[in-house]
Amino acid sequence: MSDTQWPVFEVFHQQARGEPHVHVGSVHASDAEVALLMAKEQFGRRQACVNFWVVPADAITATAYDDVDIFEHGTDKSYREAYGYETTRRVRAQTTKRPRSLRPPEE
Amino acid sequence: MVQNRVPQNDRPGDPGYAECLSAFEARVARGDKVEPGDWMPGAYRQQLIRLIHVHANSEICGALPEGGWIPHAPSLKRKLALVAKVQDEVGHAQLLYRAAETLGKSREEMIDELITGKAKYSNVFHYHAETWADVATIAWLIDAGAIVNQRMMAEGSYGPYARALKRICYEEAFHLTHGYDMCITLATGSKLQHDMLQDAVNRWWKPIMMFHGPSDGVSTHTDQLMRWRIKLKTNDEQRQEFLKQYVPKVHELGLTLPDPNLRFDEEADAWRYTEPDWDEFMNVIRGNGPASALRLRARRMAHEDGAWVRRALEAAARGNRATVNQNDE
Ligand SMILES: [Fe+2]
Numbered sequence A: 001m002s003d004t005q006w007p008v009f010e011v012f013h014q015q016a017r018g019e020p021h022v023h024v025g026s027v028h029a030s031d032a033e034v035a036l037l038m039a040k041e042q043f044g045r046r047q048a049c050v051n052f053w054v055v056p057a058d059a060i061t062a063t064a065y066d067d068v069d070i071f072e073h074g075t076d077k078s079y080r081e082a083y084g085y086e087t088t089r090r091v092r093a094q095t096t097k098r099p100r101s102l103r104p105p106e107e
Numbered sequence B: 001m002v003q004n005r006v007p008q009n010d011r012p013g014d015p016g017y018a019e020c021l022s023a024f025e026a027r028v029a030r031g032d033k034v035e036p037g038d039w040m041p042g043a044y045r046q047q048l049i050r051l052i053h054v055h056a057n058s059e060i061c062g063a064l065p066e067g068g069w070i071p072h073a074p075s076l077k078r079k080l081a082l083v084a085k086v087q088d089e090v091g092h093a094q095l096l097y098r099a100a101e102t103l104g105k106s107r108e109e110m111i112d113e114l115i116t117g118k119a120k121y122s123n124v125f126h127y128h129a130e131t132w133a134d135v136a137t138i139a140w141l142i143d144a145g146a147i148v149n150q151r152m153m154a155e156g157s158y159g160p161y162a163r164a165l166k167r168i169c170y171e172e173a174f175h176l177t178h179g180y181d182m183c184i185t186l187a188t189g190s191k192l193q194h195d196m197l198q199d200a201v202n203r204w205w206k207p208i209m210m211f212h213g214p215s216d217g218v219s220t221h222t223d224q225l226m227r228w229r230i231k232l233k234t235n236d237e238q239r240q241e242f243l244k245q246y247v248p249k250v251h252e253l254g255l256t257l258p259d260p261n262l263r264f265d266e267e268a269d270a271w272r273y274t275e276p277d278w279d280e281f282m283n284v285i286r287g288n289g290p291a292s293a294l295r296l297r298a299r300r301m302a303h304e305d306g307a308w309v310r311r312a313l314e315a316a317a318r319g320n321r322a323t324v325n326q327n328d329e
């Protein structure tokens, strides 16, 4: 009885316009059209949903969990972040030292 | 596909097994989830496949006694709710077969093993649902037992199974409340209704007491399952949790339970009960229960009767592919 092992499609749903599509699971289906139907039956019975994506599972390429090196932050990456810059402190430190001409006009 | 890779060095004695195992156990002990591509002991993979497969089969077979009652539901509202519950249960099976597939066993194999009677399913679905009160009792107390089990398993170490169970538990909340609602209707209705419910509870109590599986003394795999966080509570612990939550609720509805030894032991903070007959349990799950043959026949018939639909979908898919290819040229 080899007639039920159809391709697997990964299913993504979007709960409202403007929200991102989120992976919710997967279904077996003979083709993408049927996969959408199965997705609706399986993942759209209750929760709000405005859109489904189905993607053949074998079209997905993933990183390997045991390849941890590629996510390793060996060096300080704070230069990539807003918190890596101390603008307020630096400006405050300077206001007292500044030449008169650069200070705001006194009233 | 993303998830599957050939299991390597996953048996005791294989080169590197010991190191991989200690890293694996450290990860699990930390509460990290295991994902399909990760190294895992062969025994972990096999135990999970076995458990998830039985779980999925139970969802399918659990839908059968309830499905049979859909045409006889006493009101439209009850019928709609029962249809929804049955659809949920079949959906649960699909989610679970997918979770098991990530471990390397195909859905087709699992369905074939169910239909041919090679694979097991929960003891409770080997019995007949004789009256509408049985449907109410199943939806309330058996789903309650299942929730105790599934909430616990949802915290387990295998990512795909835990994710499927989170979704399943969400839907079970409706099954439980609807089942309770049905039981309240019968318990607070006419004497005939009350008696009908009492009868059903009497019939189902023995299978319900067996539902969480053999007691810890008898159960074989418990230690390893707990260490690898496949299971977080023993069968007896789950049974106690169920009894603590539901015996008072059953009594509250003016019902009695057919076990003369059932009493709460304050000192031990545990329910005492007559130990279920585990030989009978084993015999039933091997396919010798009162409804076992009927369940398999119904499942096989559904599979065979649906073959033309699958063939039609297959042909349509081939047609679509052919059209796409033609357009490409
Ligand atoms: Fe279920």
Ligand SMILES: [Fe+2]
Residues within 6 Å of the ligand: B089, B143, B146, B172, B175
């Ligand atoms: Fe349920």
